[in-house]
Each structure stands twice: as C-alpha cells, then as structure tokens.
Amino acid sequence: MSPSRRTVLAATAAGVLAVGGTLVATQTGAVAAESSPVGFASLNGGTSGGSSSTVVTVTTAAALKTALSSSTSQTVRVSGLITISGMYSVASNKTVIGVGSASGVTGGGFNLSGVKNIIIRNLVFKNAADDSINVQSSTTNVWIDHNDLSNGYDGLIDIKRGSDFITVSWNHLHDHDKSMLLGHSDDNSAEDLGHLRVTYVHNWFDGTNQRHPRVRFANPVHVLNNYYSNVGSYGVASTENAGVFVERNYFENVANPTITQTGDSDSGNLKVLNNYKVNSGTEVVRNGASVAAIPYSYTPEANSTVKATVTAGAGTGKI
Numbered sequence: 001m002s003p004s005r006r007t008v009l010a011a012t013a014a015g016v017l018a019v020g021g022t023l024v025a026t027q028t029g030a031v032a033a034e035s036s037p038v039g040f041a042s043l044n045g046g047t048s049g050g051s052s053s054t055v056v057t058v059t060t061a062a063a064l065k066t067a068l069s070s071s072t073s074q075t076v077r078v079s080g081l082i083t084i085s086g087m088y089s090v091a092s093n094k095t096v097i098g099v100g101s102a103s104g105v106t107g108g109g110f111n112l113s114g115v116k117n118i119i120i121r122n123l124v125f126k127n128a129a130d131d132s133i134n135v136q137s138s139t140t141n142v143w144i145d146h147n148d149l150s151n152g153y154d155g156l157i158d159i160k161r162g163s164d165f166i167t168v169s170w171n172h173l174h175d176h177d178k179s180m181l182l183g184h185s186d187d188n189s190a191e192d193l194g195h196l197r198v199t200y201v202h203n204w205f206d207g208t209n210q211r212h213p214r215v216r217f218a219n220p221v222h223v224l225n226n227y228y229s230n231v232g233s234y235g236v237a238s239t240e241n242a243g244v245f246v247e248r249n250y251f252e253n254v255a256n257p258t259i260t261q262t263g264d265s266d267s268g269n270l271k272v273l274n275n276y277k278v279n280s281g282t283e284v285v286r287n288g289a290s291v292a293a294i295p296y297s298y299t300p301e302a303n304s305t306v307k308a309t310v311t312a313g314a315g316t317g318k319i
Contacts, residue, residue, distance in 0.1 A: 038167060043296060047142065049093070050094040056077070061085075064105070068110070069090070073093035073094075081104055081105070081106055084108035087110065092118065093117050097122050097123070102316070103123065106128075110125075116140045119143045120143070123147045131155045133157045149172070149173050150174050156178075157180045160182070163195065163196060167199045168198060168201075169202050170201075172206060172315035174207055178210055178211045179212050182218055198218065200222065201222070205231055216240040217242055218244075219244075226250070226306070228252065234262070235251060236258045239267060240268055243292050246283065251277045252307065255280065257275065257281060257283045269286050
C-alpha cells in the first residue's frame with residue numbers, strides 16, 4: 001500500500017506539527033514526513049525548491065558541483081556517497097535529495113550564499129573539512145530536512161549574515177562538537193537584527209556537545225519538539241539579546257538544557273514551555289516576555305512522546 005496523506009498525523013497518541021505542509025504517514029503511522037516545509041520556511045512565499053520536472057542524477061563530484069551551481073531550476077538526485085573537497089555552492093531554486101539512505105557527501109559541504117528557495121533532504125554529510133551546510137549572506141527560504149550529519153570540522157548547519165525564513169527539521173546530528181550556529185559574531189547586529197528567523201523541529205541531537213542552536217540577535221527562534229540525548233556542554237544558547245522559544249522538547253542526560261550566555265557574548269532572552277526532562281538539569285530562562293510571538297499556527301506534539309517520534313523519523317531513509 002502506498003503512503004496515505006493527511007493534514008494531521010498522530011505518530012503516537014499525540015499531534016505532530018502541522019503547518020505549511022502535508023504530512024505523509026507510513027502504513028504503521030509511526031514515522032512522519034512533511035511534503036513541504038513547516039515553520040518559518042513556509043512563510044515569505046514558501047519554499048518549493050527546484051523544478052520537479054527537471055531532474056538530474058549525479059554520481060561524481062564534478063557532476064554534483066555542476067548541477068548545484070547551475071542557474072536552472074531543478075531537482076538534483078545524489079546517488080552514492082560522493083567524496084568532495086571544499087564547499088560546493090548551491091544556486092537558487094534547487095531541490096537536492098539523496099537516493100536511498102546512504103547517499104550524500106564526505107570531505108566537504110554545501111555553501112548557500114545570497115540565494116533563495118532551496119531544499120536539502122535525505123543526504124548524508126560527514127567528515128567535512130569546514131561546515132557541512134553553511135547558509136549565509138541574506139539567503140532566504142531554505143528547508144533542511146531528514147539529513148544525517150556528523151564529524152565535521154566546524155558547524156554541521158550554520159546560518160548567519162542576515163539569512164531568513166529557514167526550517168531545520170528531522171535531522172540526525174551525531175559524533176560532533178559544534179552543531180548549529182545561528183548568527184556568526186557579536187559585532188554583526190546591523191546585518192542580523194530582524195532576520196535569522198528559524199524553526200528547529202523534530203531534530204535528534206545525539207551525543208553532540210553544544211550549539212543546538214547557539215543564537216545571536218534573532219527573534220523569534222522556535223525550538224520545538226526536538227530530542228536531546230546525552231548532550232555534553234549545553235542544549236540551546238540564547239545570546240546578544242536574541243529571543244528564543246524552547247517548547248516541548250525532550251531532554252535526556254542533558255545537564256544544561258538551556259543557557260543565556262556563553263563565550264564573550266552578552267546575554268540573550270529565552271522562554272521555555274513544557275519541556276520533558278530525564279536526568280537533566282533545570283532550564284535557564286531570561287526575560288521571556290521579550291521573545292516575539294511565533295507568527296505561524298501550529299499544533300505541537302506532546303513532550304513525552306517526542307523521543308519515540310524523533311528516533312523513529314529523523315535522519316535519512318525516512319521520506
């Protein structure tokens with residue numbers, strides 16, 4: 001039987017986030033995947049990615065580099081684990097999707113700079129010499145979904161320099177230190193204020209150490225229904241007067257679920273609601289009234305079911 005489509009899926013007994021996209025249920029109803037992005041990437045005209053009627057399948061580094069940088073609106077299917085060097089530029093209006101559960105890149109990463117309308121799904125990113133995915137320079141409308149990211153040199157998913165309207169969903173991050181940066185430096189307020197609006201939902205931070213995310217200036221940032229397991233330094237950090245809403249996440253073996261200061265950065269603002277904690281510390285909150293309202297409608301999943309939902313659905317091979 002082919003997957004059934006419906007607007008709201010109960011992966012367990014609880015609701016799964018439903019906004020801006022249709023959810024796809026398996027026969028068992030145990031795993032959910034959206035057919036279009038939820039959260040911030042569904043705003044500002046939406047994020048549709050490249051043309052589904054213009055499709056190219058790549059198996060080599062040279063072919064991948066050419067397809068990603070092409071000005072053509074297209075879907076790029078990555079077949080196999082391709083060894084690349086450095087950062088490959090991704091042009092506007094692209095859907096980049098892995099074939100099967102083990103396709104992707106090793107040794108390098110993707111750079112999205114000053115572009116728009118990009119979807120990155122079902123890809124393995126490992127052993128990057130720099131960032132695995134770098135989003136910068138006012139890039140808008142990006143959906144990063146159902147990827148497996150590990151063992152990079154710097155960030156796994158870094159978003160900075162005025163980029164906006166981005167959703168990071170259903171990714172499995174593991175074997176890494178600095179996971180997700182949002183806002184790259186304390187002295188970049190002129191470019192970043194009013195931007196960097198990101199939804200982080202249904203991601204699995206699996207034994208990673210810090211930056212899940214680490215936020216500067218952005219307000220609001222929505223951290224919803226993620227699973228944090230055996231996290232080392234801290235879960236979510238809000239700094240430089242950012243406004244972060246940390247809602248109905250599942251923290252297991254996380255000594256510091258949230259913090260409002262790290263490094264040399266000034267403090268940020270942080271609001272929490274109904275997070276589920278197992279063998280974890282108390283959340284740090286600050287000036288929650290200054291965290292801007294989330295500008296889209298959504299139905300969150302119950303906090304206690306997040307672990308089961310995310311471990312079943314995050315990563316590659318689930319869409």
